[in-house]
Amino acid sequence: xxxxxxxxxxxxxxxxxxxxxxxxxxxxxxxxxxxxxxxxxxxxxxxxxxxxxxxxxxxxxxxxxxxxxxxxxxxxxxxxxxxxxxxxxxxxxxxxxxxxxxxxxxxxxxxxxxxxxxxxxxxxxxxxxxxxxxxxxxxxxxxxxxxx
Amino acid sequence: xxxxxxxxxxxxxxxxxxxxxxxxxxxxxxxxxxxxxxxxxxxxxxxxxxxxxxxxxxxxxxxxxxxxxxxxxxxxxxxxxxxxxxxxxxxxxxxxxxxxxxxxxxxxxxxxxxxxxxxxxxxxxxxxxxxxxxxxxxxxxxxxxxxxxxxxxxxxxxxxxxxxxxxxxxxxxxxxxxxxxxxxxxxxxxxxxxxxxxxxxxxxxxxxxxxxxxxxxxxxxxxxxxxxxxxxxxxxxxxxxxxxxxxxxxxxxxxxxxxxxxxxxxxxxxxxxxxxxxxxxxxxxxxxxxxxxxxxxxxxxxxxxxxxxxxxxxxxxxxxxxxxxxxxxxxxxxxxxxxxxxxxxxxxxxxxxxxxxxxxxxxxxxxxxxxxxxxxxxxxxxxxxxxxxxxxxxxxxxxxxxxxxxxxxxxxxxxxxxxxxxxxxxxxxxxxxxxxxxxxxxxxxxxxxxxxxxxxxxxxxxxxxxxxxxxxxxxxxxxxxxxxxxxxxxxxxxxxxxxxxxxxxxxxxxxxxxxxxxxxxxxxxxxxxxxxxxxxxxxxxxxxxxxxxxxxxxxxxxxxxxxxxxxxxxxxxxxxxxxxxxxxxxxxxxxxxxxxxxxxxxxxxxxxxxxxxxxxxxxxxxxxxxxxxxxxxxxxxxxxxxxxxxxxxxxxxxxxxxxxxxxxxxxxxxxxxxxxxxxxxxxxxxxxxxxxxxxxxxxxxxxxxxxxxxxxxxxxxxxxxxxxxxxxxxxxxxxxxxxxxxxxxx
Numbered sequence: 001x002x003x004x005x006x007x008x009x010x011x012x013x014x015x016x017x018x019x020x021x022x023x024x025x026x027x028x029x030x031x032x033x034x035x036x037x038x039x040x041x042x043x044x045x046x047x048x049x050x051x052x053x054x055x056x057x058x059x060x061x062x063x064x065x066x067x068x069x070x071x072x073x074x075x076x077x078x079x080x081x082x083x084x085x086x087x088x089x090x091x092x093x094x095x096x097x098x099x100x101x102x103x104x105x106x107x108x109x110x111x112x113x114x115x116x117x118x119x120x121x122x123x124x125x126x127x128x129x130x131x132x133x134x135x136x137x138x139x140x141x142x143x144x145x146x147x148x
Numbered sequence: 149x150x151x152x153x154x155x156x157x158x159x160x161x162x163x164x165x166x167x168x169x170x171x172x173x174x175x176x177x178x179x180x181x182x183x184x185x186x187x188x189x190x191x192x193x194x195x196x197x198x199x200x201x202x203x204x205x206x207x208x209x210x211x212x213x214x215x216x217x218x219x220x221x222x223x224x225x226x227x228x229x230x231x232x233x234x235x236x237x238x239x240x241x242x243x244x245x246x247x248x249x250x251x252x253x254x255x256x257x258x259x260x261x262x263x264x265x266x267x268x269x270x271x272x273x274x275x276x277x278x279x280x281x282x283x284x285x286x287x288x289x290x291x292x293x294x295x296x297x298x299x300x301x302x303x304x305x306x307x308x309x310x311x312x313x314x315x316x317x318x319x320x321x322x323x324x325x326x327x328x329x330x331x332x333x334x335x336x337x338x339x340x341x342x343x344x345x346x347x348x349x350x351x352x353x354x355x356x357x358x359x360x361x362x363x364x365x366x367x368x369x370x371x372x373x374x375x376x377x378x379x380x381x382x383x384x385x386x387x388x389x390x391x392x393x394x395x396x397x398x399x400x401x402x403x404x405x406x407x408x409x410x411x412x413x414x415x416x417x418x419x420x421x422x423x424x425x426x427x428x429x430x431x432x433x434x435x436x437x438x439x440x441x442x443x444x445x446x447x448x449x450x451x452x453x454x455x456x457x458x459x460x461x462x463x464x465x466x467x468x469x470x471x472x473x474x475x476x477x478x479x480x481x482x483x484x485x486x487x488x489x490x491x492x493x494x495x496x497x498x499x500x501x502x503x504x505x506x507x508x509x510x511x512x513x514x515x516x517x518x519x520x521x522x523x524x525x526x527x528x529x530x531x532x533x534x535x536x537x538x539x540x541x542x543x544x545x546x547x548x549x550x551x552x553x554x555x556x557x558x559x560x561x562x563x564x565x566x567x568x569x570x571x572x573x574x575x576x577x578x579x580x581x582x583x584x585x586x587x588x589x590x591x592x593x594x595x596x597x598x599x600x601x602x603x604x605x606x607x608x609x610x611x612x613x614x615x616x617x618x619x620x621x622x623x624x625x626x627x628x629x630x631x632x633x634x635x636x637x638x639x640x641x642x643x644x645x646x647x648x649x650x651x652x653x654x655x656x657x658x659x660x661x662x663x664x665x666x667x668x669x670x671x672x673x674x675x676x677x678x679x680x681x682x683x684x685x686x687x688x689x690x691x692x693x694x695x696x697x698x699x700x701x702x703x704x705x706x707x708x709x710x711x712x713x714x715x716x717x718x719x720x721x722x723x724x725x726x727x728x729x730x731x732x733x734x735x736x737x738x739x740x741x742x743x744x745x746x747x748x749x750x751x752x753x754x755x756x757x758x759x760x761x762x763x764x765x766x767x768x769x770x771x772x773x774x775x776x777x778x779x780x781x782x783x784x785x786x787x788x789x790x791x792x793x794x795x796x797x798x799x800x801x802x803x804x805x806x807x808x809x810x811x812x813x814x815x816x817x818x819x820x821x822x823x824x825x826x827x828x829x830x831x832x833x834x835x836x837x838x839x840x841x842x843x844x845x846x847x848x849x850x851x852x853x854x855x856x857x858x859x860x861x862x863x864x865x866x867x868x869x870x871x872x873x874x875x876x877x878x879x880x881x882x883x884x885x886x887x888x889x890x891x892x893x894x
Contacts, residue, residue: 058785067212078180098173
């Protein structure tokens with residue numbers, strides 16, 4: 001089972017990193033920024049808060065999901081290195097999930113984190129699948145779809 | 149098919165630690181937690197939605213603003229925020245915010261081109277911008293630079309001055325520029341403050357002051373009414389202010405000037421002006437014969453033919469205004485000052501009414517703010533001499549010498565200058581926090597932007613201008629910066645509130661002041677050094693400003709106080725206009741004007757366009773209470789309340805054209821056409837089509853506002869500077885709703 005854990009930790013770390021780091025090839029990088037950081041509107045926002053409407057509040061950055069994610073990270077002694085960015089970036093969440101896997105956290109903990117922070121990713125992946133126009137993003141969408 | 153996480157979780161128990169192959173990436177993006185989590189604190193700051201910058205308190209959890217509310221003791225908000233201010237956390241954490249510097253990779257520009265954005269570092273962005281600016285100056289001279297920005301903050305203005313920028317353009321010709329021009333010569337400076345609460349008679353020309361959520365003004369009107377003041381509202385349409393006023397008097401659009409001129413005629417001919425003030429503090433005596441002769445023609449009967457208001461009512465209101473004081477006739481932004489071609493004349497007439505009422509800088513009148521003197525960067529660190537601004541201004545402002553003196557505008561003539569007067573002159577443009585929706589006829593402005601070789605856009609939300617940018621810079625928002633903000637709308641004694649960064653600048657956003665220093669280091673380093681040779685540091689500069697203004701030992705000390713005020717009795721001014729020849733008096737007749745291409749006394753000038761056989765209706769625009777011009781439509785809560793605009797028409801007009809509620813209509817003018825749903829309302833006269841400003845953002849980037857509604861400006865004909873000179877519009881009123889239109893059902 002530890003081999004499976006290692007495999008999954010590696011998988012989710014890779015997926016997380018793929019969302020955090022733009023590809024080096026220019027056309028793929030343009031696609032990455034078009035999808036996620038487009039100054040003309042990002043079709044696939046990467047942050048959980050944007051997908052979760054809190055009562056009485058519109059979707060926004062740094063919402064409740066950001067605070068809950070930070071609490072998770074801090075419980076394990078960590079916080080994101082980027083101080084002024086939301087902690088509920090899907091890439092960070094997947095990296096942290098990989099860390100939980102790698103550290104041998106029990107299934108209940110993994111499931112709790114999944115419930116808290118990964119279920120919304122279905123909506124993200126659906127957007128990504130619909131918006132992807134480049135082999136890079138189409139493959140990324142497919143890998144996420146298969147593994148989330 | 150790959151084994152999924154869910155499949156695996158079903159089969160696994162407590163884990164055994166896996167090999168740490170994945171941890172390299174984790175360590176790159178995470179670090180050991182440094183701070184204990186989730187302390188909830190409160191901090192003071194100032195709103196930035198509109199210019200009064202009401203004080204606010206932010207509730208902050210772990211560096212994130214969760215809630216904001218009014219600041220007790222603040223002279224502007226009086227402990228409250230308007231809906232726009234209260235919703236500004238939506239602004240701060242809008243998912244659409246610009247986050248990093250970005251560069252276009254596709255050289256083709258246009259609304260249908262994918263710019264191919266990629267992220268670049270601030271260093272790369274600033275290097276590129278500096279290179280392009282220098283290249284432009286070397287090849288084409290300083291007149292090839294265009295800066296579309298307010299002249300603030302002071303560090304940014306220093307940069308533009310140091311670079312000898314000729315064409316710095318801002319929106320104030322669509323706002324209160326005419327009043328800046330007029331008051332400089334009639335009262336001695338812009339009288340921001342309206343002492344409504346001590347006024348007994350409040351005369352409003354068009355301004356829907358109750359609905360426009362400047363708390364200090366709306367509150368003043370309410371207090372005045374409670375204390376028995378009479379409020380009279382001239383307005384073509386019935387507004388919240390009309391309902392609140394004692395009298396609503398409908399007028400034909402653009403005819404307020406005729407009423408104001410006739411009121412002056414009544415007050416002067418009946419000698420019912422405030423004799424004590426007029427004799428002692430104005431130039432009436434010196435120019436009495438010219439003044440009496442000039443206004444004699446403007447009888448209430450004459451004004452009735454133009455405005456539709458009965459002569460008896462004009463005469464009665466003039467008498468009440470002059471004798472039931474203290475009386476006040478405020479002139480503020482947009483409404484009055486910039487609506488029509490006769491805006492400058494109207495503002496002059498209104499200034500004279502206030503002078504005749506004798507309430508300039510008197511209780512119940514328009515007064516000059518008493519503020520702490522907060523020095524700018526040029527006072528703290530005196531700069532080397534700035535280079536002369538040599539070259540042509542693309543907006544043609546030099547043809548309006550009085551506007552040149554106040555150094556505002558001109559948005560309204562920029563497109564004409566870029567496309568027709570000086571085509572191809574502008575090679576480099578820097579847009580700071582403005583969208584093309586702000587221009588009369590934004591379509592023409594789009595065309596003008598396409599003629600520029602290199603464009604930088606700095607903003608905090610992705611407005612339509614981003615489409616044309618080569619480099620996009622993400623701006624910090626007003627809740628992310630520190631400053632000292634003087635109260636200058638309610639300022640009988642000085643009060644200053646600390647604007648504190650209640651949230652750290654998100655992502656890689658930066659302030660325009662920081663950009664000024666960084667570009668300054670690259671292009672004009674001598675202007676950005678302190679006397680000891682080090683670079684100017686914005687934090688040290690703010691400490692010094694605070695200290696010199698007497699607000700605290702440094703900014704931290706001032707921030708701890710939050711509000712600093714210096715209570716002192718209100719001593720009315722006895723000396724007013726300072727320009728040569730005024731001898732310290734308020735000027736009804738302005739003898740300096742003719743040499744500057746202006747009339748010494750206000751005269752009747754018609755609005756630019758009147759209904760005709762092709763376009764039989766008046767076109768009016770308005771700024772709805774729930775939005776700030778064209779900047780808040782993407783704020784989620786405000787968007788939910790008012791997401792779009794309509795053609796608001798009277799049921800009688802609807803019946804005549806067979807239009808029903810909600811039906812799409814085509815509204816045309818000589819400048820263009822718009823399609824939008826109709827809304828039927830008795831509040832609008834039967835010969836007016838009314839459309840709210842601020843909608844029709846084309847930018848797909850605005851996830852809430854993008855694509856909703858239409859641009860009111862698409863019906864406004866683009867003016868040229870020659871039109872202004874010809875029409876005697878020497879204060880440069882931008883004619884933001886000077887149009888006529890037709891309507892038909894779709």
